[in-house]
Amino acid sequence: MKKRDNLITYGIVILAFIIFQVLAATGHLSSHMRGLLVPMTYYAVIAVALNLCVGILGELSIGHCGFMCVGAFTSAFFSKVTQNVLPTAPRFILAFVVGIAFAALFGFLIGIPVLRLKGDYLAIVTLAFGEIIKTVINAFYIGIDKHGLHFSLKNAMELGMEPDGEVIVNGAMGITGTPHDANFTISIVVLLLALFVVQNLINSRDGRAIMAIRDNAIAAEATGINITKYKMLAFVISAAIAGAAGVLYSHNITSLTASSQYFGFNASIMILVYVVLGGIGNIRGSVIAACILYVLPELLRGLNTYRMLIYSIILIVMMIVNWSPKVIDWRKKTFGHFTVRKGAKA
DSSP: OHHHHHHHHHHHHHHHHHHHHHHHHTTOSOHHHHHHHHHHHHHHHHHHHHHIIIIISOOOOSOHHHHHHHHHHHHHHHHHHTTTTSOHHHHHHHHHHHHHHHHHHHHHHHHHHHTTSOHHHHHHHHHHHHHHHHHHHHTOEEEEETTEEEEESSOGGGGOOOTTOEEEEEGGGOEEOOOOOOOHHHHHHHHHHHHHHHHHHHTSHHHHHHHHHHHOHHHHHHTTOOHHHHHHHHHHHHHHHHHHHHHHHHTSOSEEOOOHHHHSHHHHHHHHHHHHHHOTTOHHHHHHHHHHHHHHHHHTGGGGGGHHHHHHHHHHHHHHHHHOHHHHHHHHHHHGGGSOOTTOOO
């Protein structure tokens, strides 16, 4: 049953990819919609990462955009430095490795104090981490010339580079000119890999231990489960997947800035909304909700004044459909085993 559910999830993603590719090839997909495909996918990736933390581990994190920011900037920095040294494919693969590794490292370092907290306290601390990361990156000035890297916290003039040097990280202006290596195909592959990692983790012995901690930490510890180890494992994997989403983000735009719009509090809440509406603990639901809710406001732009009203109504309807006990009972009777129960795992 679990293996079939996993295959259904992969099949939905692959089918959506084929449909969009066919629409693009036949000219039925506007240029605006084509531009939304990669962002839609990396938001699905980070929704999967957050659901691992919130739904499977049971810890509320509002700082995953911070890990996405770390992955985005470290990978973009690597790509800029090696742009004229490495071929495109190896450079992009290594950029992924760098972004994921640094996001996982920050996940480990943040997890050491954060995972000792619970509930609202953990959420506040992770939120603070996301804001700190964004603020610190905005203060960095890093350049490179024939003498190597130069670093400053004041301004680009203080870097003291040779005239032929290049400023890579320019404070609040961020990084410009990152190679545009990400595309829809690569994004779908990353999404499938994220789903593969998370769903296999859930169905493994480690995943059962993580869910046991979520359900009752005291009972899990009494049975010999190392709570600290498994909490850290889930948190670090979740941070690493968020870093992968950041790599896709940074290699899909020409100018990368640590702005509040993409890495701040509102962005973190938006991703949490994807997770909640898709079903906490339902990995497949997170992917579907992220894709629908990201694209929907863009599709409703023609309605102008009523766009956000309709969007809000749809959010309310989705919440009722996913979480109302009476609606859940009706779905069980109508659709049988195709209905995902409240709190079920995809």
